[in-house]
Amino acid sequence: MPNDTPSDTPVLRTIPREQHPISRKDISPNALRVLYRLREGGHEAYLVGGAVRDLLVGGSPKDFDIATGATPEEVKALFRNCRLIGRRFRLAHVVFGREIIEVATFRANVDDGSGDRQTHEDGRLLRDNVYGTVEDDAVRRDFTANALYYTIEDFSVRDYVGGFEDVSNRVLRLIGDPETRYREDPVRMLRAARLAAKLDFSIEPATAAPIRELAPLLSEAAPARLFEECLKMFLSGHGVASFEGLECHGLLDVMLPEAAAALKANRSGALRTVVLEGLRGTDRRVAADEPVSPAFLFALLLWPAYCRTLMTLQAQDVPAADAQRRAADRVTVHELATIAVPRRFSIPMQEIWLLQSRFGLRQRKRVMRMLAHPRFRAAFDFLQVRQAGSDEHAGDIAFWREAQLDPDMAIAHTPQDEGDGSVPAPRRRRRRSTATG
Ligand code: ATP
Ligand code: MG
Secondary structure, X not given: OOOOOXXXXXXXXXXXXXXXXXXXXXXXXXXXXXXXXXXXXXXXXXXXXXXXXXXXXXXXXXXXXXXXXXXXXXXXXXXXXXXXXXXXXXXXXXXXXXXXXXXXXXXXXXXXXXOOEEEOOOOOEEEEOEEOOHHHHHHOOOEHHHOEEEOOOOOOEEEOOOXXXXXXXXXXXXXXXXXXXXXXXXXXXXHHHHHHHHHOOEEOHHHHOOHHHHHHHHHHOOHHHHHHHHHHHHOOOOHHHHHHHHHHOOOHHHHOHHHHHXXXXXXOOHHHHHHHHHHHHHHHHHHOOOOOOHHHHHHHHOXXXXXXXXXXXXXXXXXXXXXXXXXXXXXXXXXXXXOOOOHHXXXXXXXXXXXXXXXXOOOHHHHXXXXXXXXXXXXXXXXXXXXOOOHHHHHHHHHHHHHHHOHHHHHHHOOHHHHOOOOOHHHHHHHHHOOOO
């Protein structure tokens, strides 16, 4: 199939085992077990989606999804350890201890007149409940790279949409007409940015072209789904690339409108430096298998919005502590309209912000209270990230680094006028004017 004519008419190309790198030893043994059992049961079954794509580019898949001609009930009948989930579209989960193999029946995306598939008048997909063939299943997927089917029949890869060539060329291409596909499901625009970042693929021009104009559709996507997408985008080790992708395609303005506006208004670029430095740190932690937290992530992503709101309130002569609290609340409330950050993350996110103004306080009682604060460690890490945007946190960072080892020594090392508990006026003014750092 010529690859420059995006088409949703499936034409099968089979890539034999010797022409692709996927080996059974790279596939989860449990996924293989499911594939063999389905075949013994007389059903067509394939490894599909992200796993095939990741294996082709030499990555290690997070999960192994299977597509089959068997209905969910037929799948359940074959496995003791199987439960059916989902009402809108039923899926089988085959459970092996901590690993779950998701088995989906081939699904069609075509209006067969049964009324089972409904689109909203603006083109959004409301229900897609029709079972179909493997060809139907291929063309309803989002990107060609995600529509490759590996079979244990002969260990070949089956390609109906030109995905194999696209993966070889490291290109992300929507199946079918891009605008139609984005209107059906605007989250596909985010997936384009995320997968391009994760895989280091380029987005094929016709796939990229409509994104800027259609980006506003994302504000109608379910906020809970956008939260999940954010975690995948920023906490999977490709946060910097994802952020740059969002910026470049005009998606940041919709996902994080206040932060995007604050970044644009920040002429020095210091805020952007801070955000990117924080994301770089997060990417490093993911690479090192260290834990990362959504609270810290959102504190970082929304920091520009918080700083800007805080400055506005301070310009209106709202007292500092009051302004901080109000800025934190305002940014959080506005954010929730787009992305549903659960309270268990938004509350520590706010604490991280509010603690930033306490690093200048040196009174012994305050120092001890700060060190005991459950969010101290995160807030201090955050302060260190802010250092990337402005070098005036160096003194605070040195103090608190020492204070964690020996608070009394740190306080003793602090100049007299700062050790007596009063906060010298120049410090406070300096800190206020650099709320953007
Ligand atoms: P990841 O590496 O992040 O898991 P993935 O491609 O596997 O990427 P999933 O969300 O796990 O992403 O989806 C599995 C598969 O389901 C995709 O590869 C794709 O074929 C299909 N899919 C997922 N989301 C959509 C969508 N919005 N529209 C169409 N097909 C989709
Ligand atoms: Mg996946």
